[in-house]
Amino acid sequence: MDYFGYRQGEIHAEDLPLSRIAGEVGTPFYCYSTATLIRHYNVFCEAFPGDDFLLCYSVKANSNQAVLKTLAKEGSGADVVSGGELRRALAAGIPAEKIVFSGVAKTAQEMAYALEQGIFQFNVESVAEVQELNRVALSMGRVAAIAFRINPDVDARTHAKISTGKSENKFGIPLSRARQIYADAAALPAIRVQGVDIHIGSQLTDLEPFAQAFRRVVSLVGELRADGHDISVLDLGGGLGIPYDRASTKPPLPLEYGAMVRRIIGPLGCRILIEPGRLLVGNAGILVARVIYVKQGADRKFLIIDAAMNDLVRPSLYDAYHEIVPAVESSGPMVSYDVVGPICETGDTFARARELPELKSGDLVMIRSAGAYGAVMSSTYNTRPLVPEVLVKGGDFAIVRPRPTYDEIIGLDVIPEWLDQT
Ligand SMILES: *Cc1c(COP(=O)(O)O)cnc(C)c1O
Numbered sequence: 467m468d469y470f471g472y473r474q475g476e477i478h479a480e481d482l483p484l485s486r487i488a489g490e491v492g493t494p495f496y497c498y499s500t501a502t503l504i505r506h507y508n509v510f511c512e513a514f515p516g517d518d519f520l521l522c523y524s525v526k527a528n529s530n531q532a533v534l535k536t537l538a539k540e541g542s543g544a545d546v547v548s549g550g551e552l553r554r555a556l557a558a559g560i561p562a563e564k565i566v567f568s569g570v571a572k573t574a575q576e577m578a579y580a581l582e583q584g585i586f587q588f589n590v591e592s593v594a595e596v597q598e599l600n601r602v603a604l605s606m607g608r609v610a611a612i613a614f615r616i617n618p619d620v621d622a623r624t625h626a627k628i629s630t631g632k633s634e635n636k637f638g639i640p641l642s643r644a645r646q647i648y649a650d651a652a653a654l655p656a657i658r659v660q661g662v663d664i665h666i667g668s669q670l671t672d673l674e675p676f677a678q679a680f681r682r683v684v685s686l687v688g689e690l691r692a693d694g695h696d697i698s699v700l701d702l703g704g705g706l707g708i709p710y711d712r713a714s715t716k717p718p719l720p721l722e723y724g725a726m727v728r729r730i731i732g733p734l735g736c737r738i739l740i741e742p743g744r745l746l747v748g749n750a751g752i753l754v755a756r757v758i759y760v761k762q763g764a765d766r767k768f769l770i771i772d773a774a775m776n777d778l779v780r781p782s783l784y785d786a787y788h789e790i791v792p793a794v795e796s797s798g799p800m801v802s803y804d805v806v807g808p809i810c811e812t813g814d815t816f817a818r819a820r821e822l823p824e825l826k827s828g829d830l831v832m833i834r835s836a837g838a839y840g841a842v843m844s845s846t847y848n849t850r851p852l853v854p855e856v857l858v859k860g861g862d863f864a865i866v867r868p869r870p871t872y873d874e875i876i877g878l879d880v881i882p883e884w885l886d887q888t
Contacts, residue, residue, distance in 0.1 A: 475795040481861040493756040494773035500859040502750035513724025527743030527838040532866035534558030545741035549576035589663040603656035613661030618679040622667030631666025665703025701739040744838040751837020774807025776847040782813035793830035796823035
């Protein structure tokens with residue numbers, strides 16, 4: 467559930483009409499709803515009542531400081547995948563002891579910074595990485611608490627580009643080598659083995675792949691404990707999907723996910739970490755755009771809007787479906803549009819043959835479910851200014867990342883001296 471919908475015939479973000487924000491900010495822009503963010507955070511926490519549980523929000527889904535701070539105030543931890551994200555999480559007030567550091571290849575500098583800050587856990591993905599972490603920690607006189615990310619070789623049944631738990635994917639250590647790798651790591655002087663980590667993919671709409679992977683974790687934990695390791699933390703990753711197409715996708719609810727986790731993992735008596743990203747922020751954000759032109763092609767109508775693939779790349783990168791909704795309610799006849807952006811790429815297409823009420827130049831539309839992997843993946847391709855972000859709370863809104871000016875964008879480039887001497 468989210469807080470974007472029609473009131474008196476016009477889309478509102480919480481208590482604000484979109485047209486009002488668009489009038490002040492200009493289009494395109496991302497718009498986030500505080501109430502939706504908080505609701506999603508609480509829904510997840512309610513799915514793990516009474517458990518020794520920490521939600522580590524996956525910062526890469528949406529790393530705006532205002533979004534992070536909203537979640538931090540609710541008590542959220544963070545899952546980061548780079549030194550930059552770690553700095554963002556700390557800057558937003560998420561305490562180091564609630565932060566886990568994931569990612570395939572952390573550098574020595576990133577490790578040193580994380581050790582200095584005293585994060586809760588490194589999720590390590592290779593033998594080479596644990597050896598490097600040991601070396602860095604030793605040189606600082608610290609001990610690094612770790613979990614290994616296990617690659618359970620299960621099919622997450624999601625888009626190939628966001629499936630991460632198959633043996634052919636680059637992520638994690640193979641389950642078959644886990645016991646040996648844990649034994650070797652436990653012998654390293656600056657490493658403390660405390661957990662097992664897993665993350666099999668994103669936008670999962672079925673609980674079964676999770677359950678299959680978690681069952682493999684349970685038997686591994688049994689073996690590791692028998693080998694003498696003190697395994698007290700299970701990081702189950704993120705990945706729970708959201709209904710991008712609300713008419714046809716019904717992903718499992720966090721409550722059902724939580725019950726499944728408790729059934730399978732509960733008996734181990736571990737601290738449970740989960741790292742949802744998309745589920746917290748996806749439906750808490752929309753992309754608002756204006757129609758520039760309507761163009762009649764040979765056999766189809768193009769709705770050309772002022773947002774493009776540089777602002778929201780998911781449709782062209784993942785063939786992602788996003789609902790598109792006119793800002794003003796209409797009961798007129800439906801028209802089939804290809805909804806496209808102005809960029810010089812055929813991939814700059816948000817939707818094909820989408821049935822929408824008739825729209826004209828200047829009309830506002832909202833692209834739904836754009837809060838996750840939207841703004842964070844945006845670029846300035848075609849020298850289009852980075853899309854601004856707005857956070858709404860009740861009847862208030864704030865620009866939480868402004869649109870850069872053209873001078874700011876061009877000013878980032880540097881002319882070498884030899885070109886300057888005219
Ligand atoms: C991306 C990622 C997540 C979050 O995935 P969602 O599908 O957004 O919930 C969690 N953990 C790790 C390690 C990730 O890479």
